[in-house]
Amino acid sequence: MPESDRVSAMSSNKYNQIYREISTDIQEGRYEKDDVLPSEHRLVATFDVSRETVRKALNLLQENGFIQKMKGKGSVVIYDSSMDFTVSHLTSFKEIQQLKTKQYTTLAVELEQYPAEQFPHVMQALELSPEDRVWQLIRQRKHEGQTHIVDMDYFLVEMLPGLNTKIAEDSIYEYIEKKLGLTIAYSHKEITFDAMTDEEADLFDHSVPPYVATVRSVVHLNDASPFQYNVSKHLASEFKFVDFSRRFHGE
Amino acid sequence: MPESDRVSAMSSNKYNQIYREISTDIQEGRYEKDDVLPSEHRLVATFDVSRETVRKALNLLQENGFIQKMKGKGSVVIYDSSMDFTVSHLTSFKEIQQLKTKQYTTLAVELEQYPAEQFPHVMQALELSPEDRVWQLIRQRKHEGQTHIVDMDYFLVEMLPGLNTKIAEDSIYEYIEKKLGLTIAYSHKEITFDAMTDEEADLFDHSVPPYVATVRSVVHLNDASPFQYNVSKHLASEFKFVDFSRRFHGE
DNA sequence: CAGTGGTCTAGACCACCTC
DNA sequence: AGGTGGTCTAGACCACTGT
Numbered sequence: 001m002p003e004s005d006r007v008s009a010m011s012s013n014k015y016n017q018i019y020r021e022i023s024t025d026i027q028e029g030r031y032e033k034d035d036v037l038p039s040e041h042r043l044v045a046t047f048d049v050s051r052e053t054v055r056k057a058l059n060l061l062q063e064n065g066f067i068q069k070m071k072g073k074g075s076v077v078i079y080d081s082s083m084d085f086t087v088s089h090l091t092s093f094k095e096i097q098q099l100k101t102k103q104y105t106t107l108a109v110e111l112e113q114y115p116a117e118q119f120p121h122v123m124q125a126l127e128l129s130p131e132d133r134v135w136q137l138i139r140q141r142k143h144e145g146q147t148h149i150v151d152m153d154y155f156l157v158e159m160l161p162g163l164n165t166k167i168a169e170d171s172i173y174e175y176i177e178k179k180l181g182l183t184i185a186y187s188h189k190e191i192t193f194d195a196m197t198d199e200e201a202d203l204f205d206h207s208v209p210p211y212v213a214t215v216r217s218v219v220h221l222n223d224a225s226p227f228q229y230n231v232s233k234h235l236a237s238e239f240k241f242v243d244f245s246r247r248f249h250g251e
Numbered sequence: 252m253p254e255s256d257r258v259s260a261m262s263s264n265k266y267n268q269i270y271r272e273i274s275t276d277i278q279e280g281r282y283e284k285d286d287v288l289p290s291e292h293r294l295v296a297t298f299d300v301s302r303e304t305v306r307k308a309l310n311l312l313q314e315n316g317f318i319q320k321m322k323g324k325g326s327v328v329i330y331d332s333s334m335d336f337t338v339s340h341l342t343s344f345k346e347i348q349q350l351k352t353k354q355y356t357t358l359a360v361e362l363e364q365y366p367a368e369q370f371p372h373v374m375q376a377l378e379l380s381p382e383d384r385v386w387q388l389i390r391q392r393k394h395e396g397q398t399h400i401v402d403m404d405y406f407l408v409e410m411l412p413g414l415n416t417k418i419a420e421d422s423i424y425e426y427i428e429k430k431l432g433l434t435i436a437y438s439h440k441e442i443t444f445d446a447m448t449d450e451e452a453d454l455f456d457h458s459v460p461p462y463v464a465t466v467r468s469v470v471h472l473n474d475a476s477p478f479q480y481n482v483s484k485h486l487a488s489e490f491k492f493v494d495f496s497r498r499f500h501g502e
Numbered sequence: 503c504a505g506t507g508g509t510c511t512a513g514a515c516c517a518c519c520t521c
Numbered sequence: 522a523g524g525t526g527g528t529c530t531a532g533a534c535c536a537c538t539g540t
Binding site: 053 | 529531532537538539
């Protein structure tokens with residue numbers, strides 16, 4: 001194999017390439033809000049692919065909030081690059097939200113192994129036996145010296161044997177996907193607002209208001225196995241969650 | 252047209268029918284978590300459709316959190332009917348969340364027309380002119396005598412000329428979709444956490460904690476026009492937002 | 503009417519998993 | 522090797538939108 005085989009995680013099928021090309025055009029302003037994309041027929045000619053392939057790309061654009069397709073009219077751009085997509089770190093599952101504006105420094109406060117039975121919620125969420133060993137990782141996310149987020153993460157030790165505080169302070173997801181070759185597929189999240197406990201008040205330097213937005217999530221891999229249990233406590237006054245949803249028309 | 256034309260909003264294309272049939276089977280326990288669905292080949296035979304049609308149905312099931320497809324293996328059910336999908340009213344865009352457990356009574360506190368310039372945020376979100384007239388609708392949602400949610404809604408008057416408090420206390424969405432024949436397509440939501448204002452404290456009967464979860468959303472129709480601006484204030488201690496997200500693999 | 507997107511088909515080739 | 526899902530094609534017919 002003489003050529004570069006370093007395509008990495010870049011999906012290289014045709015409809016994904018078309019999706020990336022058009023979404024970049026939208027994000028960089030070559031298409032503006034309310035513009036109409038070229039028709040499917042025209043895109044078929046432009047990209048020299050079949051219509052179904054073009055349609056897959058357009059459906060991706062629609063699902064991700066870039067366009068709205070309209071029968072008889074065309075595909076209209078609905079993404080406004082001037083919109084506010086600032087959002088708390090943890091909601092990084094949605095592409096748009098990768099454009100995070102705040103710079104955080106991450107400090108690993110604790111990284112220890114425990115038997116799973118110490119954390120019944122984790123045991124249940126990750127489908128563990130009481131004697132399985134889990135990492136408990138606690139991290140502070142600071143912005144301008146102020147702790148905005150406290151993350152508590154739980155992983156099965158045997159899946160992440162080499163975890164250390166350096167990795168924890170860089171990017172765990174990069175380690176998981178690039179180094180271990182695992183693929184993250186989906187997650188369930190729950191957001192609630194809670195009064196701070198005393199320990200939390202310490203970690204947040206006794207900020208006001210004494211409330212946190214709690215995001216609990218279970219992250220699953222490709223093979224549907226639950227992989228990570230995360231409890232992310234956000235200083236309530238700094239928390240913002242942004243969501244784009246499509247109406248479900250199947251009932 | 253001799254036959255019943257009363258198909259209403261029930262999408263009657265093939266892949267939607269297959270989607271509904273299988274999702275019902277999952278929700279009613281005929282498939283359980285970790286079961287593997289029949290293969291695409293088998294479903295093609297069962298439903299007597301082409302493979303792409305079966306695949307559209309399976310993709311819908313995957314997008315909506317019912318299954319996870321795995322290359323070489325099959326489609327595994329990941330939906331657990333025993334899971335907690337209780338959620339605050341406003342997040343009703345996701346199908347799963349229709350199974351709301353709490354019973355709310357709705358009281359329309361105010362329904363008045365104003366010039367749009369009174370509400371700059373609304374004017375901007377709904378792309379109105381200052382002199383456009385908008386409805387302001389304020390509703391309390393009560394559970395066991397306690398106000399849990401205060402909704403403030405804004406609509407362009409000329410789009411909803413017949414709005415009245417009876418409709419407001421029943422279902423506005425039914426009125427919009429069934430009576431007016433409009434189709435809701437998508438929405439942007441923002442969730443933040445705020446201290447109550449004095450007016451809000453009144454509407455919430457001076458509950459503790461004096462904090463609310465604020466969900467601001469702009470709802471768009473089929474033709475991409477912004478239709479509704481909604482600010483939903485939830486008593487912080489009663490608020491819970493549930494999200495299912497798929498990892499985006501296109502970058 | 504012509505142009506648009508929505509649905510559906512029958513077949514092909516590939517990559518992945520299990521035996 | 523045989524079964525699974527992933528991608529892609531070329532073509533068809535339909536429903537909706539505009540002129």
